Amino acid sequence: EAGVTQxxxxxxxxxxxxxxxxxxxxxxHDNLYWYRRVMGKEIKFLLHFVxxxxxxxxxxxxxxxxxxRTGGTYSTLKVQPAELEDSGVYFCxxxxxxxxxxxxxxxxxxxTRLLVL
Amino acid sequence: AQSVTQLGSHVSVSEGALVLLRCNYSSSVPxxxxxxxxxPNQGLQLLLKYTSAATLVKGxxxxxxEFKKSETSFHLTKPSAHMSDAAEYFCAVSxxxxxxxxxxxxxxRLTINP
Numbered sequence: 001e002a003g004v005t006q007x008x009x010x011x012x013x014x015x016x017x018x019x020x021x022x023x024x025x026x027x028x029h030d031n032l033y034w035y036r037r038v039m040g041k042e043i044k045f046l047l048h049f050v051x052x053x054x055x056x057x058x059x060x061x062x063x064x065x066x067x068x069r070t071g072g073t074y075s076t077l078k079v080q081p082a083e084l085e086d087s088g089v090y091f092c093x094x095x096x097x098x099x100x101x102x103x104x105x106x107x108x109x110x111x112t113r114l115l116v117l
Numbered sequence: 118a119q120s121v122t123q124l125g126s127h128v129s130v131s132e133g134a135l136v137l138l139r140c141n142y143s144s145s146v147p148x149x150x151x152x153x154x155x156x157p158n159q160g161l162q163l164l165l166k167y168t169s170a171a172t173l174v175k176g177x178x179x180x181x182x183e184f185k186k187s188e189t190s191f192h193l194t195k196p197s198a199h200m201s202d203a204a205e206y207f208c209a210v211s212x213x214x215x216x217x218x219x220x221x222x223x224x225x226r227l228t229i230n231p
Contacts, residue, residue, distance in 0.1 A: 004160065033218065042121075043207065045218040056218065091161065095217075103149050103168040103211075106219060108161035 002026070004109035006092050012115045018080040021112045023092030025074070030097030031055075032075050033106060034067060038088040046090075049075060050097065061086075082116045089113050119144045121210050123222035131230045136195040138225050140182075140208030143189065150191040151209045151219065152182055161207065167191060178202070203229045 005024045013019050025032045034046040046065070047057040051072035060067070064083070069075040079086050093106040124139040142148055149168050153161040165176025172184045178201075182193045191208060205226045209219040 031217070035219075035221075042223045043209075043219075043221040045220070048218060059218070093161075103166075104217075105151075105163050105166065107163075108153070110158070110160040 004092055004094050004107050006090075006109040006112050008112060009110065010113045010115075012117065013082055014117050015084055016081045018078065019082055019114060021077045021079075021090050021092075021114070023075045023077070023109060025092070025094030026107055028096070029094035029107075030072070031095040031104070031106075032069060033093040033095075034075070034077055035091040035093065036088050037091065037111075038085070041088075043091065046077075079114075082114075084116050087114055087116045119146075119148070119210060119212055119220055121208050121220055121222040123206075123208050123225050125225055126223060127226050127228065129228040129230060130198050132200055133197050136180075136193070136198045136202065136227065138193040138206050138208075138227065140191045140193065140222055141189055142191065142208075142210050144210065144212060146212050149211045150182075150184060151211070152176065152180070152191075152193050153207045153209060155205045155207065157204070164193070164206075198227075198229050200229050200231070203227060 007022045032049040037043045045059040048055045049069045066078045089111040091111045093108045095104040095106045120143045122141045151166045152164040155161050165174045167174050167184045175181045180195045207224050208222040
């Protein structure tokens with residue numbers, strides 16, 4: 001079974017440009033999460049989808065970030081316009097979506113390393 | 118607010134020595150605790166998790182962790198370090214109340230000396 005995949009693995013853009021990150025969760029997983037690790041800091045939650053609906057977007061830094069999950073399958077995270085402080089590693093994770101979601105294992109992708117110059 | 122603290126951003130041990138990575142949490146509600154490992158150029162992989170069953174949890178690659186409520190700790194141990202254990206380790210918590218997001222510690226980079 002394929003794991004969580006993310007594309008691209010690396011992205012280098014200039015300040016003010018737009019970048020779109022993609023995440024493909026494990027097939028059949030209803031829950032999809034985005035996290036971010038800024039250099040030297042802890043991994044922080046950005047948002048959580050249940051199927052195509054945003055369950056929790058309390059971690060989104062500002063309105064330059066837009067996440068979508070079309071048809072409850074893959075998800076995209078768009079940063080527009082990118083700023084220097086957006087640099088970091090963006091992780092996607094998925095879980096099945098059983099009743100006790102807080103106990104479920106979240107399976108992580110390899111991350112997208114974003115560098116904004 | 119709930120939080121996780123990992124004591125020591127870098128830990129170095131000799132091959133064959135005991136590995137001890139510390140994790141403490143702060144929470145007013147029952148926590149569910151996880152240890153993840155990230156090898157170079159890979160994603161996070163689950164090592165083990167505590168979900169209110171046995172307090173001593175065994176994971177993959179010979180690691181185990183013990184939940185101690187009185188100490189609010191979930192330290193990760195391995196009796197004998199192997200060179201392949203070199204990686205970054207993350208302690209994370211989720212909570213029965215509220216959202217299902219994971220709250221992570223700062224991470225501990227483990228170096229194994231030959």
